[in-house]
Amino acid sequence: MKILVTVKEVAEVYDDFEISGLEVAESSLNYTLNEWDNYAIEEAVSFAESNDDVEVVVVSIGPQRCEETIRMALAKGADRAIRVWDDRLTEQSLVSPNVKATILAAVAREEDPDIVLTGVQASDDGFGATGVALAEELGYEWAAVVNALDIGSDSSVASVHRELEGGIEEFVDIELPAVFTIQTGINEPRYASMRGIRRAQGQPLNVKDLTDLGLSESDLDSSIHLLSMNEPESESEVRFLEGTPEETATELSGVLQELGVKE
Amino acid sequence: MSVLAVAEHRNGEIRDVSFELITAGRELAEDRGEPLHVVVIGNPVDHFASELNLDGVDTVHTFDRNEEFNHNVYLQVIVQLVDAIDPSTILLPHTSNSLDFAPALAVRLNRPIVTDVVSIKTEDGLIVTREMYGSKVETTIGIRSDRSVITIRPSEWDPTIAPGKAAVEAVNVSIDEDAIRSTVTGFGEVAAGDVDxxxxxxxxxxxxxxxxxxxxxxxxxxxxxxxxxxxxxxxxxxxxxxxxxxxxxxxxxxxxxxxxxxxxxxxxxxxxxxxxxxxxxxxxxxxxxxxxxxxxxxxxxxxxxxxxxxxxxxxxx
The missing domain is CATH 3.40.50.1220 (TPP-binding domain)
Incomplete structure (x- = not known):
């Protein structure tokens, strides 16, 4: 069995940040593995550890900078990795879910996995759409917002729990091959071991561009474009308590007592 | 053309997000001078249709299916309905169930999708506002296509409660049961325990x-x-x-x-x-x-x- 895991290196914005044009200034950003993808990697790797003949392949769309993050996925136990990049992607103000799905589908067609795991969403742009769009591109079945995954012994059906709102979950049987978008909390992601990190340096990381994948510039056509980026205006009516911790704590205690806390 | 809103329900009741969706749909339909259509799939579908017969809704399309939610069924019904009424914008609530079929709908219809939007303006095309980086940054996105799929963030629009004068029509579509490759087997509660x-x-x-x-x-x-x-x-x-x-x-x-x-x-x-x-x-x-x-x-x-x-x-x- 082969499991393909899509991972994304996401940008986190520092508490104090600046926006320049249509981007957050590079100096305000910290790059890291998308939290949801970390759970997807764990789900694939732990399944591979407890079953025979399971290959875990990681794919990521991103510039060379991402290789450190991709190596982290390898260090956690993935077998090999593919990075897709093309300078033409940097010319886009935003890479739409449809374009990401088109690129990932081209990789998936080459790899022919039984299962594709993605995160529910990425913490930076938060579209939450790429995984299910990818399933439709591939003609795979799918389930979104999965918080429990049980892959059947005959590899034809998986039983999943989908997280709905309000603490409700839905139980669904899904025919394979399928794409599952993985929710946080589904497992306990491991930390990479020192041995894993050393081993990851020598593991295969193939780099492909659009031409390698049989795609052309028209596959990057997107009808959605970023027009502006700004800090949201706060409609806050918050009263900030100021001073040393002792002063703010004293003032807060007064407020709480007035509100009737611990009468 | 028209605006099509896809209503969501659970346990036999329309969810509140659907009433907010009708507000967003009505505002957009008025801006564009288009009628507002609503589609609801499930059972009891007549009950759903009367709950959705609200201010600004021109037509409620119903599809009777004794199943809470199945993305394959939703896709088939909506794709055939879209063929018939050619909506400019398909609006859905940004919920777990929409995440489970709206992106597939967009791909199948070859439309752009923008999710989790908090406002929609009509200018040359549509301009939507959405947040990034965990609400630290707000962006506007231009949609340069006459046809799109948009999911809206819950609680951003007020719910519509005023009754309407919509026509109710059963959708005339056929379901290919062989294309349904997922089966809902039940529901559960994640959060049980002694502390309330x-x-x-x-x-x-x-x-x-x-x-x-x-x-x-x-x-x-x-x-x-x-x-x-x-x-x-x-x-x-x-x-x-x-x-x-x-x-x-x-x-x-x-x-x-x-x-x-x-x-x-x-x-x-x-x-x-x-x-x-x-x-x-x-x-x-x-x-x-x-x-x-x-x-x-x-x-x-x-x-x-x-x-x-x-x-x-x-x-x-």
Whole structure:
């Protein structure tokens, strides 16, 4: 069995940040593995550890900078990795879910996995759409917002729990091959071991561009474009308590007592 | 052309997001001079149709199917309905179920999709607003296509309650049962347990800022000092530091205590959805830009490990 895991290196914005044009200034950003993808990697790797003949392949769309993050996925136990990049992607103000799905589908067609795991969403742009769009591109079945995954012994059906709102979950049987978008909390992601990190340096990381994948510039056509980026205006009516911790704590205690806390 | 809103229901009732969806749909339809169509798939579909017959809705399309939700069925019905009425914009609520079929719908119809939008304007094309980086940044996106799929964030539009004069029409489509490759086998509750945070008058709620499981004792000490109940945001539950019945938010419990004290909680929209109706909200967070301060009544921008022990001391005197 082969499991393909899509991972994304996401940008986190520092508490104090600046926006320049249509981007957050590079100096305000910290790059890291998308939290949801970390759970997807764990789900694939732990399944591979407890079953025979399971290959875990990681794919990521991103510039060379991402290789450190991709190596982290390898260090956690993935077998090999593919990075897709093309300078033409940097010319886009935003890479739409449809374009990401088109690129990932081209990789998936080459790899022919039984299962594709993605995160529910990425913490930076938060579209939450790429995984299910990818399933439709591939003609795979799918389930979104999965918080429990049980892959059947005959590899034809998986039983999943989908997280709905309000603490409700839905139980669904899904025919394979399928794409599952993985929710946080589904497992306990491991930390990479020192041995894993050393081993990851020598593991295969193939780099492909659009031409390698049989795609052309028209596959990057997107009808959605970023027009502006700004800090949201706060409609806050918050009263900030100021001073040393002792002063703010004293003032807060007064407020709480007035509100009737611990009468 | 028209605007098509896809209604969502659960346990035999239309969900509140669907009434908000009708407001967004009506505003967009008026801007564009197009009729507003609503589609609802499920059972009892006549009951759903009468609930959705609201101000601004021109037609409610119904498809009777004795199944709560199946993305394959939704896709087939909506694709055939779109063939018939050619809507410019397909609007859906940004929910778990929409995440499970809206992106596939967009791909199948070859339309762009923009999710989790908080406002929609009609100019040359559509211009939508959505947030990035956990609500720290707001962006506007232009959609240069006459036809699109948009999911809207819950609680951003007021619900429509005024009755309407819509025509109700059964959708005339055929379902290819062989194309249905998923089966819903049941439902369950994630958050069962003995603590009911929805009953508490005072909640001390803890988030990612607490850093480690060991530090939780500080929060329990504060709750003891205030006679309060401990609640938490999602990362604490994901880490198994507290059981799921403590979780406040979209996927957890919706609470409205007299006092809600948010400690080390940034205030992601999913969390805010579960506590914004609290009478008084107090937030302690080291990041002055944390979205929690947008809805807080009182705020302290400081290290929680410095402030919380002082508060405990005040009450223990």
């Amino acid at each position: 945070i929805t009953e508490a008058d005072v909640l001390v709620s803890v988030g990612r800022g607490i850093d480690s499981e060991e530090n939780l004792s500080l929060v329990f000490d504060l709750a003891d000092a205030l006679d309060a109940t401990v609640a938490a945001s999602r990362p604490i539950i994901d880490n198994d530091w507290l059981p799921a019945n403590h979780q406040v938010g979209q996927s957890g419990k919706v609470v409205s205590p007299q006092v809600y004290i948010a400690i080390g909680i940034s205030g992601a929209v999913q969390h805010v959805a579960g506590m914004k109706d609290s009478d008084t909200i107090v937030a302690i967070n080291s990041d002055p830009n944390a979205p929690i301060f947008d809805i807080a009544d009182y705020g302290i921008v400081d290290d929680l490990f410095d402030v919380v022990p002082e508060v405990i001391e005040q009450f223990d005197l």
